[in-house]
Amino acid sequence: MTPHIDVEHITLAFAGKHASLTVLDDVSLTLAKGEFVVLLGPSGCGKSTILNLIAGFTPVRQGRILCAGRPVKAPHPSRGMVFQQPNLFPWLSVLDNVTFGARMAGRKKAAADADANAWLDRVGLNGFGQHAPWQLSGGMKQRVALARAWLPDPEVLLMDEPFGALDAQTRMMMQELLRDAWRQTGTTILFVTHDVEEALFLADRILVMSARPGNIVEEVVLPFGRDRDIETLAQAPGYSHIKQQVLHRVRAEARRHML
Numbered sequence: 001m002t003p004h005i006d007v008e009h010i011t012l013a014f015a016g017k018h019a020s021l022t023v024l025d026d027v028s029l030t031l032a033k034g035e036f037v038v039l040l041g042p043s044g045c046g047k048s049t050i051l052n053l054i055a056g057f058t059p060v061r062q063g064r065i066l067c068a069g070r071p072v073k074a075p076h077p078s079r080g081m082v083f084q085q086p087n088l089f090p091w092l093s094v095l096d097n098v099t100f101g102a103r104m105a106g107r108k109k110a111a112a113d114a115d116a117n118a119w120l121d122r123v124g125l126n127g128f129g130q131h132a133p134w135q136l137s138g139g140m141k142q143r144v145a146l147a148r149a150w151l152p153d154p155e156v157l158l159m160d161e162p163f164g165a166l167d168a169q170t171r172m173m174m175q176e177l178l179r180d181a182w183r184q185t186g187t188t189i190l191f192v193t194h195d196v197e198e199a200l201f202l203a204d205r206i207l208v209m210s211a212r213p214g215n216i217v218e219e220v221v222l223p224f225g226r227d228r229d230i231e232t233l234a235q236a237p238g239y240s241h242i243k244q245q246v247l248h249r250v251r252a253e254a255r256r257h258m259l
């Protein structure tokens with residue numbers, strides 16, 4: 001089967017003041033259509049850089065990236081991005097934040113509003129469309145960011161530690177909400193986190209990266225199926241073993257980074 005996202009032999013260095021910094025060294029990975037893949041790895045190993053390359057924000061210099069068989073050359077609405085900070089426009093209502101991109105792309109307001117309201121409903125924000133961002137909690141703002149990212153019906157969502165700034169309870173609710181939305185839409189997702197339990201709950205497959213220069217050093221296919229209960233997943237056969245395996249690898253790479 002042709003992969004939906006195909007990252008082939010990417011090497012990338014950033015120019016520094018005195019020398020260049022090689023961040024990615026011959027990285028290859030693929031995502032199948034509708035797959036949920038989580039990237040884990042030490043700080044600075046190049047996880048966000050991979051997302052930026054796939055999004056088209058950072059130009060590919062060595063290697064190539066294909067999305068649905070076509071080379072990625074620039075950002076495109078079919079590849080959405082969600083960041084740790086929701087980055088809402090403070091002067092716009094929740095509804096106008098969600099529809100902003102769609103309206104800039106020329107969609108009629110009534111149609112965009114109808115779709116945005118359906119998304120606000122889906123993320124549990126029914127009735128909040130006319131609120132201002134400052135009237136929302138951190139978790140609610142991030143739900144707006146999810147609705148905004150999903151509104152153009154992207155084929156791929158790139159998520160850079162989207163729940164990293166949330167408290168533990170809110171984070172769990174957001175993880176459940178994300179899994180539900182993903183299962184309904186079938187969007188292909190590449191998700192970056194430092195949290196191994198988050199990865200175990202969300203992913204079909206986990207990719208562990210080495211310390212910089214980053215490369216994929218381990219791939220773990222999770223055997224838990226797609227019906228997962230966040231409260232009982234830890235009792236699933238193999239969970240403890242896989243958690244230990246992934247944690248061990250991530251910590252070993254992080255230690256290597258510190259040396």
Ligand SMILES: Nc1ncnc2c1ncn2[C@@H]1O[C@H](COP(=O)(O)OP(=O)(O)OP(=O)(O)O)[C@@H](O)[C@H]1O
Nearest residue numbers: 014015023041042043044045046047048049050212
């Ligand atoms: N535009 C840029 N110019 C120069 N250096 C950059 C640029 N973007 C990233 N870097 C450097 O590339 C390396 C990898 O950064 P990146 O943000 O991809 O890491 P990360 O794995 O996502 O880290 P973290 O887990 O801490 O968010 C870092 O050393 C960073 O300083």
